[in-house]
Amino acid sequence: MAGELGNKLNVAVYVVGGFVRDLLLGRKNLDLDLVVEGDGIAFAKKLAHRLGGRVRQHTKFKTAIIIYTNAAGEEERLDVATARLEYYEQPASLPTVELSSIKMDLYRRDFTINALAIQLSHDKFGKLIDFFGAQKDIRDKLIRVLHSLSFVEDPTRILRAIRFETRFEFTIGPQTTKLIKNALQLKLVTKLSGSRVLHELQAIFNEVSPYQSLARMQEFGALEAIHPALTLSPTKSKILKEVEKVVEWYRMLYTQPSPEPWVIYLLGLTSASKAEEVEEVLERLHFTPKQYNDFMSLRETVKTVANTLGKVRPDAYSHLYNLLVSIPLEGVLYMMARTKSETIKKNISHFLAYLRTTTLDITGADLQLLGFAPGPIFGEVLRKTLWAKLDEKVKTRQEQLDFAYR
Ligand code: CTP
Numbered sequence: 001m002a003g004e005l006g007n008k009l010n011v012a013v014y015v016v017g018g019f020v021r022d023l024l025l026g027r028k029n030l031d032l033d034l035v036v037e038g039d040g041i042a043f044a045k046k047l048a049h050r051l052g053g054r055v056r057q058h059t060k061f062k063t064a065i066i067i068y069t070n071a072a073g074e075e076e077r078l079d080v081a082t083a084r085l086e087y088y089e090q091p092a093s094l095p096t097v098e099l100s101s102i103k104m105d106l107y108r109r110d111f112t113i114n115a116l117a118i119q120l121s122h123d124k125f126g127k128l129i130d131f132f133g134a135q136k137d138i139r140d141k142l143i144r145v146l147h148s149l150s151f152v153e154d155p156t157r158i159l160r161a162i163r164f165e166t167r168f169e170f171t172i173g174p175q176t177t178k179l180i181k182n183a184l185q186l187k188l189v190t191k192l193s194g195s196r197v198l199h200e201l202q203a204i205f206n207e208v209s210p211y212q213s214l215a216r217m218q219e220f221g222a223l224e225a226i227h228p229a230l231t232l233s234p235t236k237s238k239i240l241k242e243v244e245k246v247v248e249w250y251r252m253l254y255t256q257p258s259p260e261p262w263v264i265y266l267l268g269l270t271s272a273s274k275a276e277e278v279e280e281v282l283e284r285l286h287f288t289p290k291q292y293n294d295f296m297s298l299r300e301t302v303k304t305v306a307n308t309l310g311k312v313r314p315d316a317y318s319h320l321y322n323l324l325v326s327i328p329l330e331g332v333l334y335m336m337a338r339t340k341s342e343t344i345k346k347n348i349s350h351f352l353a354y355l356r357t358t359t360l361d362i363t364g365a366d367l368q369l370l371g372f373a374p375g376p377i378f379g380e381v382l383r384k385t386l387w388a389k390l391d392e393k394v395k396t397r398q399e400q401l402d403f404a405y406r
Contacts, residue, residue: 194286
């Protein structure tokens, strides 16, 4: 449909970036990025109309996002960018050359593997456009930049290179490795805003094997460049590997609620640091006051609660429930990763599998029928009945009613 519209408007339309890369790699990717040689915003508005969606436009960057509902009834997003015709100044007296705008658009991207396009419009529908040897790099499993200033233009690409290397089991090419080392020596990471660094770290922690990326960052000195307190030690590495296992275990068993993995990894990365150092790290990462308070208090909570978890008796699960129920899931999973005790691991697992979702079969309405006057007593009776159910002292609805009435 996008190609047809391109033909009608007489503009060339391409699908670019991650989608094309993943197509060649045989990986699923539903994020479509389109580039239009022409007025991208006008194109997006017309396409949105055809899709029955809406457009959010960014006039300054000539980009737009189309939000629409697909055939399966799910909300999807489609990014549309404008490729401008640019003139490329040649050195000395050579004539100025006009590069096709799609080529310039692709040239500005991070790595060759992300600089592929497929033409959708005109008679070239489906034509793969590869100006920079991306297909060969995919075959050779290489992450390579397109030009030597890539990391100077955008130092977050250092972390992106490492993330893609881990994700695809590729290797960063030798020249690109040198450029990363140079960029780190020039302290370019220091110039990055905290929120951009945090965003890249979050992306790494959302991947399947973050520890491998962390080890690579350590090798390059990239963790130290963010903050020296983040440097890995053998103990920290062990903790982070455990965090990875626990996060994977949780993802396999439960879809909801889903934790924010970056919080768990950051607890691990700062586990050996004093509070003042952690404060510096959070400042560097530009935490909001709320994020800052939440993180610091979670750090304290897990330290305190972890010590008590081993002392819970198997017949007193209500105690376990009360210890864990108000702790964010990230803290609970972190404690699971940190403990060496099988009993504690089992207790946490029992809490996640059963206790946290246990509900009563009776409500306030039942209490009213039993003759209780509405008021704070309701909460108290229901809470105590829930504890009794958690401790397996009452099971059926009738047993719960009898217990509440006592
Ligand atoms: N890009 C870039 N430099 C960056 C970030 C992004 O050149 N610092 C380009 C890349 O060409 C990338 C595209 O913008 O393909 C879209 O970025 P993003 O959605 O972050 O990348 P994907 O490659 O789609 O990655 P992912 O698979 O993680 O979504």
